Amino acid sequence: MIRLIRSNLLDITGFAVILAFLMLLSLGMGFQSKLEVPSSILNLNTIFLSILIEAFPFVLIGVLIAGMIQIFVTEEHISRWIPKNKYLAIVMSCSVGALFPACECGIVPIIRRLVGKGVPIAAAIGFMLTGPLINPIVIASTYMAFGNDFKIAALRMGLGFAIAIIVAFMVGMIFKGTQFKKSTSLHVHSHSGKQSFLEKFWAMLQHSIDEFFDMAKYLIIGAFLAAMVQTYMPAKTLLEIGSGAASSLAVMMGLAFFLSLCSEADAFIGASFSSIFPSTSILGFLIFGPMIDLKNTLIMMSVFRFKFVMTVLALVAGTVFTILMLFGGML
Amino acid sequence: MQFHVQQAARSLILLGFSVFIYMLHFTGKIYLFINPKYLLLSQAAAFLFLLLFFIQITRVWTIKGTHDHDSCSHVGECCSHDDHHDHFHDHGTTPFSAKKLVSYLIIVLPLLSGFMLPAKVLDSAIADKKGAMLSIAGSSKSGQSRQVTSETKEQADNPGTGDATQPPEESDYQAGQDTDIPEGTETATGYENQMTDEEYNKKIEELEKGTIIFNDSIYSSYYEEISSNIDKFQGRKVSLYGFVYKEEGFAEDQLVVSRFLVTHCVADAGIIGFLSEFPDAATIEKDMWIKIEGVIETGSYMDTPIPLVKVSKWEITEEPEVPYLYPVTIKRN
Incomplete structure (x- = not known):
C-alpha cells in the first residue's frame, strides 16, 4: 500500500495541487461579484x-x-578571455558583458566569482554594468516597447556601452584589490562533469524556477509602484517636478532606481512615460535602471565594502546624468 | 519521504499564473490588458509557467538523504552563490522565516487581485491622471512643428486654407453620398490591427474627401493627420465616437470625445480625442459613450491650437466590446 502511494506520489501531489487551486479559484470568483471596491x-x-x-x-x-548560463557556462570560460592589460581588460569585459545575457539579480554572484579568481575589479564592474543592459532580449523588448522604433533601442545600447566603459575606467583609477567586505571563502563545487x-x-530548468521566484x-x-504612480499621481505634478531637462532626467533616473525593474521588462514601463517626458529622460530611465538599482545595490552590499558600493553608485549616476545632458541636445 | 511546504507553495503559484493567463485568453478579458499583437507572446508565457509547474511538482516530495541533489540543483558551477544561498538565491529549501512569508505574499498578490477583482476598462479618472489635455495638445504641437520643417512651402503660401480644404457646403453635399457607408465599418476589429500597405493608403486617401468617418482600425492615423494639420481639415465634417472626458477649466458646453490608444499594455495607454462643443455637453456625464457628428474648427488649449469639433448631432451609444484602439501595423508583403 505504502509502496503504491509512493510510486504514484507525483500524480497524487499534482492532482492535489490542481484541486487546491481550483478551490481557491472558485472562492475568488465568488468574491468577484460581492466585493465593493472603489474604481480607482x-x-x-x-x-x-x-x-x-x-x-x-x-x-x-x-x-x-540565465539558468542555461549558470549551468552550462563556467566563470573560467569568461576569465580565460580577459587580457592582462588593465584597460584592455575593461574594454574586453564590457564587450563580453554586452554579449552575455544576464539579469542584474544574477550578475553580482558572478562578478564576485570573477574577482575572486583574479579579474581586476574595474573589469568586473564593467561586466556588471553591460551584462543586464545590453543583450538580445533587452534589445528586442526595447525595440517592441517603443512602437517598433529602433532609435531608442540603439541609443540605449550605444550610450549605455560608452557610459559603462567610462565608469569602469574611473573605478580602475580609484580602487585596487578585491573590495570584498570580509575574506569570503570561495569553495568550488567539484562535481562538474559528472552529470549527463x-x-x-x-x-x-529547476534553477530557472528559483531565479523566477x-x-x-x-x-x-x-509593477505595483508604477501602477500606483499612474493611478494616483497626476501627470501635471510629475511634469512640474520634472519640467526642465535636468530635473526631468533626475526624476526618471530616481524612478528607475526605486522601481528596480528587470532590464527585460523595464522598456514597457519606460515607454509608458514617453508621452510625458522627453526622450533624454526616458533614456536615463532605460540606461540607469539596469546598471544599478535599489535591489542591485542591496545585493552588492552583501559582498562588497559599503564605501565601494556607494562610490560605484555615485559614479554611475553621475556619468549617466552628465552624458545624457551633453547628448540630450542632439537627440 | 519528506514533504516540502515551500516547494508545494511554489508549484501552486506557478500553476496559478498559468491558469490566470489562460483564463484571460479564454474569456477574452485579455483585450482589457494588452494589445492583441502580443497575444501569442503571452500564451507562450502561460505555457512556460505550466512547464515550470510540472518541473516544480517533482520537488515537492523528496526521499530523505538524497534531498540535496534532487532539490538543490548543485550541479557543476551553478552555485556561484554557495556561501549564502538565502541571500542570493533561494532554492526553497531554507527554513521558513517572516522575511520569506513577505516575499511569498508579494508574489501571490497579483494572483489574488487578478482572480478576485474584475478587470476594468480605463476611465476618465485615469485619463485625467495621464494628463489627457496635455497629450492632446502635445500631439497637436509636435505635429505642427513637424509640419513647419517637413511640409513644402505651398502650405505657407496659402495660410489658413490648405489647398485640399473644401468649402463646408461641398463637404455637406458629399456627406450625403457617404452616409451609405455601412455602419459595420465602425465596429471594433478586436484583433490585431494589421493591414497591408495598399489598404492603409486607401484609407488615408479616404481622408481627403467627404465626411471623415473614424472607425477603430484607422482612428489613430486619422487623428494624427488631423491634429498635425488642423488648417487643412478645417470645415470638414466628421463622425466619431468615444467616451466623455471633462476637465476643470472646460467651458459648460465643452467635453472631449476620447479613446485610449494602447501600444502594448494598458499601462502605456495614451489618450487621443477631440475637444467638442455643443450646448447639451453640460448634461452629459463623464465616461458615457457618445457618438457625434460635426465640423472641424480650430480651438486652443493653453495657447496650443487643437482641433475642435462643433457638434451638430449626438447620441448615446454602447461601450464597444473592445474599448481600446491599437496603432496600425503595416504588413509587408
Whole structure:
C-alpha cells in the first residue's frame, strides 16, 4: 500500500495541487461579484496586472537563459578571455558583458566569482554594468516597447556601452584589490562533469524556477509602484517636478532606481512615460535602471565594502546624468 | 519521504499564473490588458509557467538523504552563490522565516487581485491622471512643428486654407453620398490591427474627401493627420465616437470625445480625442459613450491650437466590446 502511494506520489501531489487551486479559484470568483471596491483601486489593479502580463514572457525567457548560463557556462570560460592589460581588460569585459545575457539579480554572484579568481575589479564592474543592459532580449523588448522604433533601442545600447566603459575606467583609477567586505571563502563545487546532459538540463530548468521566484517579487513590487504612480499621481505634478531637462532626467533616473525593474521588462514601463517626458529622460530611465538599482545595490552590499558600493553608485549616476545632458541636445 | 511546504507553495503559484493567463485568453478579458499583437507572446508565457509547474511538482516530495541533489540543483558551477544561498538565491529549501512569508505574499498578490477583482476598462479618472489635455495638445504641437520643417512651402503660401480644404457646403453635399457607408465599418476589429500597405493608403486617401468617418482600425492615423494639420481639415465634417472626458477649466458646453490608444499594455495607454462643443455637453456625464457628428474648427488649449469639433448631432451609444484602439501595423508583403 505504502509502496503504491509512493510510486504514484507525483500524480497524487499534482492532482492535489490542481484541486487546491481550483478551490481557491472558485472562492475568488465568488468574491468577484460581492466585493465593493472603489474604481480607482480597480484601475490600479488593471494597470498593475497588465504590466505583469506584458512582462512575464520576457522575464521567463530571461530566466531560462540565465539558468542555461549558470549551468552550462563556467566563470573560467569568461576569465580565460580577459587580457592582462588593465584597460584592455575593461574594454574586453564590457564587450563580453554586452554579449552575455544576464539579469542584474544574477550578475553580482558572478562578478564576485570573477574577482575572486583574479579579474581586476574595474573589469568586473564593467561586466556588471553591460551584462543586464545590453543583450538580445533587452534589445528586442526595447525595440517592441517603443512602437517598433529602433532609435531608442540603439541609443540605449550605444550610450549605455560608452557610459559603462567610462565608469569602469574611473573605478580602475580609484580602487585596487578585491573590495570584498570580509575574506569570503570561495569553495568550488567539484562535481562538474559528472552529470549527463539531461541531468544538467533538468537542473537548469529547476534553477530557472528559483531565479523566477527571486526576481518575481522585485518585478511585482515594481509593477505595483508604477501602477500606483499612474493611478494616483497626476501627470501635471510629475511634469512640474520634472519640467526642465535636468530635473526631468533626475526624476526618471530616481524612478528607475526605486522601481528596480528587470532590464527585460523595464522598456514597457519606460515607454509608458514617453508621452510625458522627453526622450533624454526616458533614456536615463532605460540606461540607469539596469546598471544599478535599489535591489542591485542591496545585493552588492552583501559582498562588497559599503564605501565601494556607494562610490560605484555615485559614479554611475553621475556619468549617466552628465552624458545624457551633453547628448540630450542632439537627440 | 519528506514533504516540502515551500516547494508545494511554489508549484501552486506557478500553476496559478498559468491558469490566470489562460483564463484571460479564454474569456477574452485579455483585450482589457494588452494589445492583441502580443497575444501569442503571452500564451507562450502561460505555457512556460505550466512547464515550470510540472518541473516544480517533482520537488515537492523528496526521499530523505538524497534531498540535496534532487532539490538543490548543485550541479557543476551553478552555485556561484554557495556561501549564502538565502541571500542570493533561494532554492526553497531554507527554513521558513517572516522575511520569506513577505516575499511569498508579494508574489501571490497579483494572483489574488487578478482572480478576485474584475478587470476594468480605463476611465476618465485615469485619463485625467495621464494628463489627457496635455497629450492632446502635445500631439497637436509636435505635429505642427513637424509640419513647419517637413511640409513644402505651398502650405505657407496659402495660410489658413490648405489647398485640399473644401468649402463646408461641398463637404455637406458629399456627406450625403457617404452616409451609405455601412455602419459595420465602425465596429471594433478586436484583433490585431494589421493591414497591408495598399489598404492603409486607401484609407488615408479616404481622408481627403467627404465626411471623415473614424472607425477603430484607422482612428489613430486619422487623428494624427488631423491634429498635425488642423488648417487643412478645417470645415470638414466628421463622425466619431468615444467616451466623455471633462476637465476643470472646460467651458459648460465643452467635453472631449476620447479613446485610449494602447501600444502594448494598458499601462502605456495614451489618450487621443477631440475637444467638442455643443450646448447639451453640460448634461452629459463623464465616461458615457457618445457618438457625434460635426465640423472641424480650430480651438486652443493653453495657447496650443487643437482641433475642435462643433457638434451638430449626438447620441448615446454602447461601450464597444473592445474599448481600446491599437496603432496600425503595416504588413509587408
